[in-house]
Amino acid sequence: MPISAHSISVSTMLEFIAARGSASFLQTPAWARVKSEWRGERVGFYDGDELTGVGLILYRKLPKLPRYLAYLPEGPVLDWSRDDIAEHFDALVTHVKKRQAFAVRIGPAVVHRIWGTKTIKTAIADDNITSLTEVEPDVVTPEGEHVVSVLKQGGWITDETDQGFAAGQPQFNFQLSLRHEDGTQKSEDELLKGMNQLWRRNIKKAAKFGVEVKLGTRDDLARFHKVYLETAERDGFTGRPLEYFEHMWDVLNAEEEDRMKVFLAEHEGDVVAATTFVTVGEHAWYSYGASTT
Incomplete structure (x- = not known):
């Protein structure tokens, strides 16, 4: 039977993500409530009666026209080793066309190329290298190669301008494993040993100078936000209002307790740095960071 796609419940989507171990927090049901200016829809992909994948679709309406851009940030959530990925994409396109979408943008969270620590360190030291894409990766994954091939054959257009920071989600991400290959937790000393001198x-x-890092509460978002706005002014980007982070906190933590956290680095009572973290299953994201001068 061909792969089909149709709307699913919140519980069905969360159960699928939990069974996988993790998925991008941008593909959780709650994220549609965070992005309230978009219309959200949860979809499931089915091979007969088997649920093979899920996706959160955000729809943005064109002004004065009943047409929509369909966007799946860091989605859909699939087993990228499957040999029927193309059929899943076809089912997605068919589904959003029925929702009056004129275009669909996806962000498959599949690892394609891996550059290790030593490779990156060497590249940074080379004045002739200006982009990570100029460096031979240490690993090219079969799943990534397969997905790229499927997208190209299916007529999908990729945007690799601006070194991976064009509209949408970053093309390049840094990941740090907190566990050994056997699943045991790395110690703090082992994590520090992996950093440069x-x-x-x-x-x-x-x-030594008395900086302490503590886990904050919702009330501490205001302290984080003050430092965040200082960072925005210093680095030349437009900061989000405090209400955005409070809404994000309420929605994500309502879906799962402690999904979003805020950490504060304090020195003699002053916040000198702060960050928000979002966790889904076995994966945590450093989502927003801020620091003072």
Whole structure:
């Protein structure tokens, strides 16, 4: 039977994500409520009666026209090793066409190329290298190669301008494993050993001078936000209002307790740095960071 796609419930989507172990927080049902200016829809992909994937679709209406852009940030959520990925994409296109979409944008969260720490460090030291794409990756994954091939054969258009930071989600991400290959937790000393000497020195220096990192509460979002706005002004980007982070906190944590957290680095009572984290299953994202001068 061909792959089909249709609307599913919140519980069905969350159960599928939980069974996978993780998915992007941008593909959780709650994210549609965070992005309230878009219309959200949860879809499931079915091979007969088997649920093979899920996706959160955000629809943005064109002004004065009953037509929509359909967007799946870091989605859909599929097993990228399947040999019927093309059929899943076809089912998605068929579905959004029925919803009056004129275009669909996807962001498959599949690892394609991997550059290790040593490779990146060497590239940074080379003045002739200006982009990560100029460096030979240490690993090219079969799943990534397959997905790229399917997209090209299916007529999908990729946008690799601006070094991966065009509209949408970043093309490149840094991931740090907190566990050994056997699943045991890495110690703090082991994590520090994996950093370069300057980072280790700075962390030890901060601790020596009395900087303490603590887990905050919803009320501490205002303290985070103050530092965040300072960062925005210094780095030249437009910051989001405090209400956005409070709404994000309420919605994500209503879906699952402690999904969103805020950490504060304090020195003598002053916040010198802060960050928000979002966790889904076994994966945590450093989502927003801020620091003072």
